[in-house]
Amino acid sequence: MPADSAATPSPSIPLNGRARAHIGDHPVYRALPPDTRRRLLAEGTEIELRSDAPQPLDRDHLWFVLSGVLGAFPADSEVCVAQVVSGAVYGWEHALGFSGSAAQVRPVLDVRVFRVPATAAREALGYDWLARFVALQAVQRLTFLEQEAACNASHRVSERLAKWLLRLHLGGNGAPLRLNQAQLAAMLGVQRTSINAAARSLQAMGGVRFTRGKASILDVPKLTAGSCRCGATH
Ligand SMILES: [Zn+2]
Missing domain, CATH: 1.10.10.10 (Winged helix-like DNA-binding domain superfamily/Winged helix DNA-binding domain)
Structure with missing residues (x-):
């Protein structure tokens, strides 16, 4: 698809009375500088993934969740240890060039996602910005997992x-x-x-x-x- 047409958002389509979620409405995407948004839009694709035939998401993309929920499952386990909800992004480590956690991430509910090839995301966002962001996110993730461990043990x-x-x-x-x-x-x-x-x-x-x-x-x-x-x- 030529960059010009990719840069023009398609109109929102009503879905069961709700407007279909679109990358232009994603809070993380909206917070990025205009040049970065244009580059991501030109390189990315919106797709839908169903929860009744869940395939693990690959580590070659950065994934913006537009609707639905993804879950993280440690290898060989059906226990869901974390969720990636609509408005969040999965795969910052991939954009940085790392494979990230060994956990599989797959749809828990039907999801609509906007995915950008990891290399294109790295060029658009910049290595330094990504490195700082991933470090900050690692601290937040640790705090979340500590809370969840306490919850599992006591509630x-x-x-x-x-x-x-x-x-x-x-x-x-x-x-x-x-x-x-x-x-x-x-x-x-x-x-x-x-x-x-x-x-x-x-x-x-x-x-x-x-x-x-x-x-x-x-x-x-x-x-x-x-x-x-x-x-x-x-
Ligand atoms: Zn609890």
């Missing part, structure tokens, strides 16, 4: 499940939560029976309804009341 499964559902709902930019209880148990690293009990408890509070293979958020304040709110930013 009830129902509180953690509520926290998770809120994180996916609020961070997914409206993407449907097509997750069954077996998948939720695996991702939280708990027994299926514990998730069943936690799901019943949250459902009884009126915050969420579980139907076959799907969780529907009915009432955010009620779900928040049942959550431990670890790591919440709102």
Whole structure:
């Protein structure tokens, strides 16, 4: 695609009553200088990835999440140790020329992403800027993982499940939560029976309804009341 046409954003297309998320609306992209934005736009592509056939994201790109949620899974594990929500970016290390963490990153919910080849991102953003940014992010990631470890050790499964559902709902930019209880148990690293009990408890509070293979958020304040709110930013 010639750079001229790539530099012209396509119009937002209504999707289930919502405007489709677009790279022009991504908060990290919008915070970049105009020249950098133009270069990224000329080199990048918007694509959709489905959660029912999740493929790990490659390490050759920088990925801007426009909608949906990605999860990070340590090798040979179904436990999801971190999420990359809409409005965030995955793969800063790739742009810097490193492969980053060994964890696989793949869609937890259907995602729409804007991906830029790592080498093009490095040229557009500059090595020094990237190096400072990755160092800052490493500290933030460590803090997050410390909080999550404390949460896993000390909070009830129902509180953690509520926290998770809120994180996916609020961070997914409206993407449907097509997750069954077996998948939720695996991702939280708990027994299926514990998730069943936690799901019943949250459902009884009126915050969420579980139907076959799907969780529907009915009432955010009620779900928040049942959550431990670890790591919440709102
Ligand atoms: Zn917690």
